[in-house]
Amino acid sequence: MGSHEVLTGSVSYTLETPDMDFWPIEVSIARAQNSDEDIEVVWADGCTSIYYPFWLREQCSCTDCHSETTREALIDITKIPLEIQAESITLDEQGYVNICWSDGGHKSRYHPGWLRANSYDDWAQKERVSELKTWDNSFSVLEFDGVRLLECDDHLYEWLTALDSSGLTLLKNVPTTKGSIRKIAERIGIIRQSNFGTLFDVVSKPDADSNAYLSIGLPLHMDLPSRETPPGLQFLHCIVNEAKGGASQFVDGFHLAKIIKQEAPEIFKIVTTVDYSFQNRSVDCDFRASGPLIRLDKYGNPIESRINTFIAAPIINLPHDMLKKAIAAKHYLLQTMNEPRFKVEFKMQPGDMVAFDNRRILHGRSEFYPNTGSRFLEGCYLDRDDLGSALRMLERKKRRIKSGY
Amino acid sequence: MGSHEVLTGSVSYTLETPDMDFWPIEVSIARAQNSDEDIEVVWADGCTSIYYPFWLREQCSCTDCHSETTREALIDITKIPLEIQAESITLDEQGYVNICWSDGGHKSRYHPGWLRANSYDDWAQKERVSELKTWDNSFSVLEFDGVRLLECDDHLYEWLTALDSSGLTLLKNVPTTKGSIRKIAERIGIIRQSNFGTLFDVVSKPDADSNAYLSIGLPLHMDLPSRETPPGLQFLHCIVNEAKGGASQFVDGFHLAKIIKQEAPEIFKIVTTVDYSFQNRSVDCDFRASGPLIRLDKYGNPIESRINTFIAAPIINLPHDMLKKAIAAKHYLLQTMNEPRFKVEFKMQPGDMVAFDNRRILHGRSEFYPNTGSRFLEGCYLDRDDLGSALRMLERKKRRIKSGY
Numbered sequence: 001m002g003s004h005e006v007l008t009g010s011v012s013y014t015l016e017t018p019d020m021d022f023w024p025i026e027v028s029i030a031r032a033q034n035s036d037e038d039i040e041v042v043w044a045d046g047c048t049s050i051y052y053p054f055w056l057r058e059q060c061s062c063t064d065c066h067s068e069t070t071r072e073a074l075i076d077i078t079k080i081p082l083e084i085q086a087e088s089i090t091l092d093e094q095g096y097v098n099i100c101w102s103d104g105g106h107k108s109r110y111h112p113g114w115l116r117a118n119s120y121d122d123w124a125q126k127e128r129v130s131e132l133k134t135w136d137n138s139f140s141v142l143e144f145d146g147v148r149l150l151e152c153d154d155h156l157y158e159w160l161t162a163l164d165s166s167g168l169t170l171l172k173n174v175p176t177t178k179g180s181i182r183k184i185a186e187r188i189g190i191i192r193q194s195n196f197g198t199l200f201d202v203v204s205k206p207d208a209d210s211n212a213y214l215s216i217g218l219p220l221h222m223d224l225p226s227r228e229t230p231p232g233l234q235f236l237h238c239i240v241n242e243a244k245g246g247a248s249q250f251v252d253g254f255h256l257a258k259i260i261k262q263e264a265p266e267i268f269k270i271v272t273t274v275d276y277s278f279q280n281r282s283v284d285c286d287f288r289a290s291g292p293l294i295r296l297d298k299y300g301n302p303i304e305s306r307i308n309t310f311i312a313a314p315i316i317n318l319p320h321d322m323l324k325k326a327i328a329a330k331h332y333l334l335q336t337m338n339e340p341r342f343k344v345e346f347k348m349q350p351g352d353m354v355a356f357d358n359r360r361i362l363h364g365r366s367e368f369y370p371n372t373g374s375r376f377l378e379g380c381y382l383d384r385d386d387l388g389s390a391l392r393m394l395e396r397k398k399r400r401i402k403s404g405y
Numbered sequence: 406m407g408s409h410e411v412l413t414g415s416v417s418y419t420l421e422t423p424d425m426d427f428w429p430i431e432v433s434i435a436r437a438q439n440s441d442e443d444i445e446v447v448w449a450d451g452c453t454s455i456y457y458p459f460w461l462r463e464q465c466s467c468t469d470c471h472s473e474t475t476r477e478a479l480i481d482i483t484k485i486p487l488e489i490q491a492e493s494i495t496l497d498e499q500g501y502v503n504i505c506w507s508d509g510g511h512k513s514r515y516h517p518g519w520l521r522a523n524s525y526d527d528w529a530q531k532e533r534v535s536e537l538k539t540w541d542n543s544f545s546v547l548e549f550d551g552v553r554l555l556e557c558d559d560h561l562y563e564w565l566t567a568l569d570s571s572g573l574t575l576l577k578n579v580p581t582t583k584g585s586i587r588k589i590a591e592r593i594g595i596i597r598q599s600n601f602g603t604l605f606d607v608v609s610k611p612d613a614d615s616n617a618y619l620s621i622g623l624p625l626h627m628d629l630p631s632r633e634t635p636p637g638l639q640f641l642h643c644i645v646n647e648a649k650g651g652a653s654q655f656v657d658g659f660h661l662a663k664i665i666k667q668e669a670p671e672i673f674k675i676v677t678t679v680d681y682s683f684q685n686r687s688v689d690c691d692f693r694a695s696g697p698l699i700r701l702d703k704y705g706n707p708i709e710s711r712i713n714t715f716i717a718a719p720i721i722n723l724p725h726d727m728l729k730k731a732i733a734a735k736h737y738l739l740q741t742m743n744e745p746r747f748k749v750e751f752k753m754q755p756g757d758m759v760a761f762d763n764r765r766i767l768h769g770r771s772e773f774y775p776n777t778g779s780r781f782l783e784g785c786y787l788d789r790d791d792l793g794s795a796l797r798m799l800e801r802k803k804r805r806i807k808s809g810y
Contacts, residue, residue: 020686072616073715078739120721193595211477227790229634281425286797310478316525334483392691
């Protein structure tokens with residue numbers, strides 16, 4: 001049966017699930033049995049989970065069905081009949097569910113912690129839903145220590161959880177040497193390169209290929225709406241900020257979405273459904289993409305803001321009437337976004353690093369005056385995928401400790 | 406007015422448009438005038454373009470409205486009234502449209518080539534639409550020369566155009582040294598890194614973190630459905646292929662979509678709307694994402710296949726009835742995909758490199774036998790964004806030459 005030894009650092013452990021994770025047994029199974037054409041597991045706390053037999057068969061963790069090395073599936077599910085049934089269901093001494101299947105007597109063994117974590121009954125699905133909290137100009141940005149998180153997984157986890165839930169965090173105490181953000185980024189995942197480099201210098205320069213590299217004020221925006229999927233995270237690390245001006249400004253795009261939905265539902269409908277075009281053109285590249293200014297998931301929750309006035313491309317793919325409505329709706333959204341009720345503003349100090357969800361938070365800066373002193377920020381991007389992976393790895397570690405490995 | 410000198414390589418040229426591109430004047434303007442509340446341009450070939458004044462005002466190419474250096478917008482469109490009108494419209498000696506606006510007399514000058522290229526009347530929109538051509542098992546994969554495209558922009562353009570339209574191409578004559586694909590990739594853009602590295606070795610190895618690194622057959626699949634946006638392009642370069650077995654197999658996922666839509670519309674509806682889950686879990690990372698097996702754009706055209714049976718994660722976010730229907734629909738899709746009518750199959754030879762759209766083409770391989778000889782492929786990913794940018798840069802070069810710069 002699927003017993004899989006893994007070495008990670010100094011930890012050697014055994015898995016008995018179809019994945020690489022640890023599932024502490026927090027509630028034991030009282031009984032397991034066939035129920036109509038499904039399989040029913042009744043838990044010691046009174047909850048009941050119903051599993052579709054084919055679904056369970058696909059997740060068999062034995063080494064014929066999932067590779068012992070990769071934990072990826074070897075099973076050819078096109079050969080399994082959809083109507084497969086359990087011929088026998090028993091609980092063993094360790095509290096695992098053992099099933100003998102109707103297709104030639106294949107045997108599977110299911111870990112109770114894994115079964116609980118992957119239960120999909122209404123009550124289980126509800127436990128996994130978390131409500132989105134958005135913020136306005138009264139928001140106090142949470143602060144973390146840019147040195148401590150390099151060493152301490154708990155501090156890292158606190159920071160990333162805050163970044164994931166509020167979309168904007170501030171690190172203090174990040175060494176003011178170039179490249180410091182690389183170490184921090186590597187605690188999460190792989191830096192996403194772009195035509196602006198792996199790390200980019202936000203500084204006034206003569207051969208600027210972005211308005212960010214001028215000294216003008218930058219209106220609230222997100223970066224790279226010209227990409228199909230813009231970077232999920234942006235880090236900006238302040239190394240020098242002696243120039244007059246150059247305050248940093250932030251707005252929660254998901255809060256803006258919530259307010260526009262309440263105050264102007266017709267506008268909301270347009271900015272969430274019409275594709276607006278963006279472009280990043282330089283001497284060396286020409287990126288273009290389009291999408292709604294506010295993207296919703298299928299449940300109507302905002303999952304992306306794509307707002308940027310300085311690299312907007314002309315809309316050329318709508319009928320005339322719709323184009324006028326789309327432009328009017330954008331005009332309304334931009335004017336609303338700039339109202340003081342949304343904006344958090346502060347001037348970054350050397351050693352500060354803002355980390356924010358580039359697809360949720362709009363950021364901007366007031367004009368600065370290079371003749372009054374230097375201003376130098378270093379920046380980089382990561383993807384939301386990497387934040388998710390890092391959070392799950394930290395949670396896996398917690399579960400591993402709880403599981404006693 | 407917006408005259409912008411740019412240096413690219415040895416070419417110095419002047420732009421008079423709000424972007425970095427060249428717009429040869431292929432049709433001149435016969436007349437330009439107000440028409441109701443819009444602006445009408447009548448072309449020498451009899452076509453008429455109607456422009457919304459605010460749209461045109463936003464695209465003013467003067468150096469107050471677009472930075473001379475970055476060609477990004479400086480104009481604050483929230484300060485421009487939506488109902489802005491042209492007070493005067495004249496054609497100048499060069500055939501440009503000159504407009505004096507109702508908001509304080511701002512003056513704009515529009516390049517006729519740019520106006521034509523960005524016209525959005527029905528006839529102009531229709532000219533830009535190209536029909537998607539999909540393929541079945543009778544497809545002959547187009548071949549290109551892996552050395553010639555390094556030097557010759559025309560050959561590069563032919564290759565990328567074929568890759569963009571058919572989703573699968575074959576390069577011959579790529580030097581069988583490790584790292585050769587990097588040079589080819591860099592003709593397009595930035596290699597997309599993943600947890601498998603910048604370049605990855607497809608070879609049978611004992612500590613495999615993917616089934617690809619075993620010697621088993623790999624069912625038809627695409628890579629990294631566990632990412633929100635999986636890599637758009639995949640390159641696989643054959644360096645050694647002496648082992649028995651290991652033939653490469655390809656299916657056009659967009660053709661599969663077309664056929665399923667015709668033959669099983671109810672299944673098509675489910676696989677294009679239900680989110681299926683995927684995971685890439687190793688000792689070091691835990692990526693998860695979900696999406697429809699076939700993603701459609703808002704016009705109903707397929708834009709992404711997300712099909713992979715060996716890193717499918719259990720679906721845990723659907724009601725019981727819908728979950729059963731989703732699993733049955735996937736079962737049908739997989740069985741259909743494996744029918745011989747779709748599949749192109751050949752054994753790669755040393756020096757061959759397949760380049761395919763990872764989000765369109767399903768790829769697989771037959772089992773190989775490491776004790777009969779070596780098999781070694783080197784691979785990498787890029788994004789569709791980079792392919793788009795590379796194609797546009799090559800087209801820009803063509804337009805530059807046509808424009809006489």
